Amino acid sequence: MADTFTIHLKIWRQAGPDQPGKLVDYTLDNVNEHMSFLEMLDVLNEQLVAEGKEPVEFDYDCREGICGSCNLMINGQAHGPKALTCTCQLHMRNYSDGDTIVVEPFRARAFPVIKDLVVDRSALDRIIQAGGYISVKTGSAPEANSIPVDKAVSDKAFDYATCIGCGACVAACPNSSASLFTGAKLAHLNRFPQGEPERRKRTVAMVEQMDAEGFGDCSNFAECEAVCPVGISISAIAEMRRDYMKALVAGEEA
Amino acid sequence: MPSLLKALQSQVGRKILSSITGIGLIIFLIGHLAGNLTLFGEANAFNAYTFNLESLGWILYIIEFVLVLGFILHAYVGISIWWRRRKNRPEGYEKYESKGGPSHMTWSSKSMIFTGIVLLVFLVIHLDSFKFADTEMTTLNGEQVRDLKALVMEKFQTPLYAFGYTFVMILLGLHLRHGFWSAFTSLTMRHNKLSGIVYTIGVVFAILLAIGFIFIPLYIYFTGGQGALISY
Numbered sequence A: 001m002a003d004t005f006t007i008h009l010k011i012w013r014q015a016g017p018d019q020p021g022k023l024v025d026y027t028l029d030n031v032n033e034h035m036s037f038l039e040m041l042d043v044l045n046e047q048l049v050a051e052g053k054e055p056v057e058f059d060y061d062c063r064e065g066i067c068g069s070c071n072l073m074i075n076g077q078a079h080g081p082k083a084l085t086c087t088c089q090l091h092m093r094n095y096s097d098g099d100t101i102v103v104e105p106f107r108a109r110a111f112p113v114i115k116d117l118v119v120d121r122s123a124l125d126r127i128i129q130a131g132g133y134i135s136v137k138t139g140s141a142p143e144a145n146s147i148p149v150d151k152a153v154s155d156k157a158f159d160y161a162t163c164i165g166c167g168a169c170v171a172a173c174p175n176s177s178a179s180l181f182t183g184a185k186l187a188h189l190n191r192f193p194q195g196e197p198e199r200r201k202r203t204v205a206m207v208e209q210m211d212a213e214g215f216g217d218c219s220n221f222a223e224c225e226a227v228c229p230v231g232i233s234i235s236a237i238a239e240m241r242r243d244y245m246k247a248l249v250a251g252e253e254a
Numbered sequence B: 001m002p003s004l005l006k007a008l009q010s011q012v013g014r015k016i017l018s019s020i021t022g023i024g025l026i027i028f029l030i031g032h033l034a035g036n037l038t039l040f041g042e043a044n045a046f047n048a049y050t051f052n053l054e055s056l057g058w059i060l061y062i063i064e065f066v067l068v069l070g071f072i073l074h075a076y077v078g079i080s081i082w083w084r085r086r087k088n089r090p091e092g093y094e095k096y097e098s099k100g101g102p103s104h105m106t107w108s109s110k111s112m113i114f115t116g117i118v119l120l121v122f123l124v125i126h127l128d129s130f131k132f133a134d135t136e137m138t139t140l141n142g143e144q145v146r147d148l149k150a151l152v153m154e155k156f157q158t159p160l161y162a163f164g165y166t167f168v169m170i171l172l173g174l175h176l177r178h179g180f181w182s183a184f185t186s187l188t189m190r191h192n193k194l195s196g197i198v199y200t201i202g203v204v205f206a207i208l209l210a211i212g213f214i215f216i217p218l219y220i221y222f223t224g225g226q227g228a229l230i231s232y
Helices: A037-050 A122-131 A151-161 A168-172 A179-189 A196-212 A223-227 A235-249 B002-009 B011-040 B045-054 B058-088 B112-131 B148-155 B159-186 B192-223
Strands: A004-014 A021-032 A100-104 A113-115 B137-140 B143-146
Touching: A021 A037, A122 A179, A122 A196, A151 A179, A168 A179, A168 A223, A179 A196, A179 A223, A179 A235, A196 A235, A196 B011, A235 B002, A235 B011, B002 B011, B011 B045, B011 B058, B011 B159, B011 B192, B045 B137, B045 B143, B045 B148, B058 B112, B112 B148, B112 B159, B148 B192, B159 B192
Parallel strands: A004 A100
Antiparallel strands: A004 A021, B137 B143
16 A cells, blocks of 8 residues: 655635636645546545545546546646646546645636536537548448548548547647647548548638637647647648638638 | 638748748848948948938838838737637646756746847837838938938947847847747758757847947947947
8 A cells, every 4th residue: 555645735616607717726635656647636635525526627528538537737738747748647646745736727718617627518529520520321331342442641630630629729729729620530530431522611611610719829839749648740730720721722611 | 701801810821921921031130231331331331331222112112011021020920829828728837947957947038028029019110110200301412312321320320229229139039049040940940950050140140130230339439439340
């Protein structure tokens, strides 16, 4: 059994949307190095409930690093200090006795706070709805190999398809840009022969939706790539720009 | 073409505009530095160069018009990105840190708006001090020409001018360190293998250009305009 240690937390508490929030200090004495960051927050919440206080609201689902639900700004870094890691896969062994950790929600105008650390990321869903799909005939399953796809193309598309839509790219971007998210979706779908027919329309529609949702400009800081839990390359943004300019030359309207 | 206008207002279009004007301004800076370095040529080289430039007449006006347009568009996009940045994150972080790794969050990239605005203010002062300044006339091949070389020598012997100019050129180097790479990246020239090379070229280019511009005022200041490299 590993020794337990003490962690000081400064957590953003906000009762609801449009309400003022502030950082509140908590001290946790029984932190175990094997706990994940979210388990540490669970322990805090048990303590708060026992004290008759309101527990801290935070988002999570799978706790396996694949769903993209958890989203915390930990000491000023989206998903905490480790590269290629979701908040749920960050473990307390990365911290030592007496450390102070500031926990804030992902911040952007397009990500309004719902409560405490929970933000509304449905703006990303609306970008997908604008064109992040491939229109196919529904009904019986098509023959899998009727449209051959080059292995290299398929692998590259899969790299971009690994985006779990957590929104860390937006949270870490000084401009609150969703370019990496939108770029990843486009780089995934625009690559395939199945995605080709709607390529221009999709690109224009998704870029326009991204603008309409109030996400900022990309200034090529590449901080998004640094915080991305699945390591999407900013090459996705370059591909988005290239496709957008091609659509523009072709006079495509969304 | 309504779709073109509309597209240029989208964030992707604005970025392309920013990079095209940025690359244009980089080309202008290379030409400007090359011209300035004629100060170290033979006695009349600099005045002959400026005289020839001014003799271009309407060609020069076209070049100047394109330059002014480029500067205005570039500054407009830069300032509007900064403006939107403030608007798009109304409540900032109590604590914010870069995660490092592939990130290009540097002093250079974070200060683009500051270095950009200083360069814009500098540009106005610079045009007033040299291009639109009253100068003595001198005779070159039997013609009366502006003695800009004498003006440069005079200005750069005052500490405020020599060191103020040096300071702004250091900021120019910082602006270019991020700007050079960013411009090519925005124009989608981003191949995983080439990207690192473009970034390195950008850093080297920014340093060389800044050194080139800084060398002139410091040399004139510290040699009192009588240095061996400058002939009369």
